[in-house]
Amino acid sequence: xxxxxxxRTGAASDSAGPAGLASTTARLVEACASARTGAVPFSAxxxxxxxxxxxxxxxxxxxxxxxERLVRDGGAAIRVRREASPAWAAAHxxxxxxxxxxxxxxxxxxxxxxxxxxxxxxxxxxxxxxxASRATVRSMAAFFEARRGAVLPVTEIVTLELGxxxxxxxxxxxxxxxxxxxxxxxxxxxxxxxxxxRVTAPLSADLLPDLSHHRPTAAPTGAGTDGARPGGGExxxxx
Numbered sequence: 001x002x003x004x005x006x007x008r009t010g011a012a013s014d015s016a017g018p019a020g021l022a023s024t025t026a027r028l029v030e031a032c033a034s035a036r037t038g039a040v041p042f043s044a045x046x047x048x049x050x051x052x053x054x055x056x057x058x059x060x061x062x063x064x065x066x067x068e069r070l071v072r073d074g075g076a077a078i079r080v081r082r083e084a085s086p087a088w089a090a091a092h093x094x095x096x097x098x099x100x101x102x103x104x105x106x107x108x109x110x111x112x113x114x115x116x117x118x119x120x121x122x123x124x125x126x127x128x129x130x131x132a133s134r135a136t137v138r139s140m141a142a143f144f145e146a147r148r149g150a151v152l153p154v155t156e157i158v159t160l161e162l163g164x165x166x167x168x169x170x171x172x173x174x175x176x177x178x179x180x181x182x183x184x185x186x187x188x189x190x191x192x193x194x195x196x197x198r199v200t201a202p203l204s205a206d207l208l209p210d211l212s213h214h215r216p217t218a219a220p221t222g223a224g225t226d227g228a229r230p231g232g233g234e235x236x237x238x239x
Contacts, residue, residue: 038079040197042071045078049158049171049197058158058171060097063207067199076201083196084152085179085189093166094119094159096173097210100128109210116168116213119180123188126181133174140178144190152193161200162214170199170208 046068049058070076099114101107106128107114117125126134147153157172169176182188205212 038081040078040080042068042078045197060170061209062170066207067201070201070207076199078197078199080195080197082154083194085192085194088194088196089120089180089189091165094176095162095166095168095214096122096176097169098125098129098133098173099213100125104128106130109213114213116210119169119176122177122180123182126177129177133177136174137177137181140175141181141183141186141190144178144192145186148191152191154193154195156195156197158197159199160208161198162203166214167198168208168210168214 046064050064051057067076071078095116095118098117099107099109099111100117101111101113101115104125126137129137144153144155155172155175157176158170159167160170161167179189179192201207203211203214
């Protein structure tokens with residue numbers, strides 16, 4: 001397993017599993033959400049994305065205890081919503097927990113020149129990813145492409161709000177890469193339906209070490225806002 005940044009490597013690292021479809025457990029989490037606000041109880045979110053089976057775990061180095069305290073005290077929230085990938089991509093700049101250095105080489109999270117790869121540039125950086133990650137992304141892209149039709153395939157992502165339309169992807173990095181990767185005449189982003197679990201919380205490296213790689217911004221600070229080797233974020237290049 002190649003480690004870098006804070007992700008994982010391999011198909012099983014994505015919470016939707018190798019096929020890229022929404023998991024039954026996470027669909028139950030979505031069902032627990034408030035019909036009015038989309039708010040998800042922390043206990044339901046944790047049960048699926050922390051304690052679920054290996055294919056449904058957020059493996060970013062998220063401080064779950066801190067997040068639980070923040071949600072309990074009203075300083076953070078988890079909301080779920082659905083949006084088609086083209087509209088979602090137009091409204092967001094999403095960052096992976098994969099890194100390159102200033103030469104474009106895949107880099108460890110701790111490298112002094114490490115910069116997170118944004119998904120709108122995944123095609124440019126695709127060759128730098130570990131071979132296992134590239135194979136997983138290609139497999140998922142082929143899966144989504146084969147299921148293009150009137151009904152969009154559904155897949156889950158977990159994000160952390162950075163503000164100004166920016167997010168860090170805590171889980172679903174391979175799936176996002178598959179959706180955004182440009183290949184031949186294939187549209188990018190590929191049309192899928194995202195079930196997005198968005199964490200909104202005060203931005204601190206105590207909550208997620210990857211935040212040290214992102215510039216400060218007027219980001220959401222609480223529940224009232226709508227808006228290689230292990231390093232900080234995910235445990236390897238496989239999230």
